[in-house]
Amino acid sequence: MPAMALWFAAAGARLMSLKPVDLLIIVIYFVLVLGLGLYLRRYASTSEEFFMAGRQMTAWIAGLSFISANLGSLEMMGYAAATYQYGILVAHAYWIAAIPAILFLALVMLPFYYICQTHSVPGYLHLRYGEGARSVSAISFAVMTILMSGINMFSMAIIMKVILGWNIHFSIWVSSLTVAVYVMAGGLLSAIFNEVLQFFLIWIGCLVIPIVGLIETGGWDGMVQRIQQNFPGQDFIHMWSTTGSFAGNPMGVHWTGIVFGWGLAISFGYWTTDFLVVQRVMAAKDLRSAKLGTVIGAFFKMLVPLIVILPGLLGLAVLPFKLVPESMAGPGMHSYNEVLPLMLARYCGPGLLGLGITALVAGFMSGMAGNVSAFATVWTYDIYKPLIRKQASDAHYLSMGRWCSLLGVFVSIGTAYLVMNFSSIIVYAQAVFVFFIVPMFGTVILGMLWKRTTPAAGFWGLLIGILVSLGLWLWVKLDPGALKYIAFSDQAKDMAENIYRAMWSLIANVVATVVITLFTKPKPAHELKGLVYGMTEIPAEGHFPFFKRPITWAIAVAVGFVILNLIFW
């Protein structure tokens, strides 16, 4: 994943300096999020309120929070960098690798999550398959979530050092303790509110770049012309027409990998089973709001390339120097990873620059808050309650959630310092995290749509999927020549390799689950009510005009998705 390459942002002269008005804007943001957390404490006095925000979120709040939990700064800067490297192909991450899966979550999977009133995705696995599958998913998720939280925080500190010259320890501690205060106080509600706030900040802070950039280049055609002048013979502006062969595009990927690896395995794994994002829409006030909120999230996800991909393309067109890979960035040179901050500094003067930096900081902090709140929920409901203390008062679990949030922040800080000394941890954690959620999708979707799937198959299928993904990753690490078997090409870049490995992992999971199911005993039908398609009565959404129904807007988003792919074919 390109985002993680940001960690390697090497030391050098800082890219920009802030004026007093910029600093004031940043300080105001910190004051507001702390105030919000303390204000919301009074609304998180039971465990249901703390972990699930009382399940009272409106569609808009749930939807914006859902999409913001994914719109972290690390991802934004990473994908802008990847765009400079691979071109508009990276927009697949926002379209085919997101929209179909999000709409599938909204229309097919959410009703099951919602009806069974579980607190988490591992909680669903418990109801469907039993304790084994839940324990594997909960423990993996808890460990990886908190690890990723620390890695994100460390990455933020490194970036702030590179961009602004800030002290690493200052960035880590101030941001982490702020997150600790507002998540510990307000729980998921506080995390959600800050994510909605972050959504506005990111859009308002980053939208300046594409607008002014397109004015500078004289519009889209002018930008394309400049890219072709700067990089003759290379195609950075087509999404599908160059994917008929592995060598025809900068990423070294074939369209089959994009469709089946990226669009199916990775995308459906992440968007439908990663509890970090699913938790947001599960907090909606009713099923219709949950579905509509998810569709709202899909709509804004479709627009994100405006503030991530377009700045990367504009960088190719207007920057007077060429960016280089991180490993080649010497003194006075800039790496791909700096493209977004460079474009920010190019167009934003005092005030606007502070807003842009605040947007990035907000993205990092809400990313950490999202991880910590999801960790607290999974730890309390799926590890502590079933495995350690089954019978306790609600106040006890609430207290556990609060302390767990604080503990999560401190473990994240510890992880950040661990990463500082053992940078290879990032590589391992990334691989495990990404490929843990892919087999999870196979396990969840087979459980939801096929009533025959057995508890033993759910457990072993999940475990085999995880082990296969790790095994393939290790194989390439030990023998780089294995790449041509896994990704069908020894030209495959990192991103293409990830895509194909995810595909194999999902296939292994599904095949193992189906085969084991055929030889083991299924659950009795009466235990599957509310959990499996065909055994569950989906509640009516009520009588609403067509323009208030999730399906209407889902169709609109799907049509927009098709049109965008055709335009940039």
Place this chain on the structure above:
Amino acid sequence: MHIDKHFISIWFFIGSLLVVYGVLILGAGVYEWAAHSPTEVVLANLHVDVWWGAGMLVFGLIYVIRFWPRSDAAK
């Protein structure tokens, strides 16, 4: 969640933040413009900060007014 009649909507907080940021960015832009000390950014002659700050201010004011805390209804 016991959202009560005193609960302040998230949209109000967002509107307030946009108003404050709008004033600061608009102020910084007007100062740069009036002092004839344009920054070194590309296309500084467009005075993007002035228009952007003004837009944020208007957008924020609409949210603040629309979602001003009232005691008669929960948000």
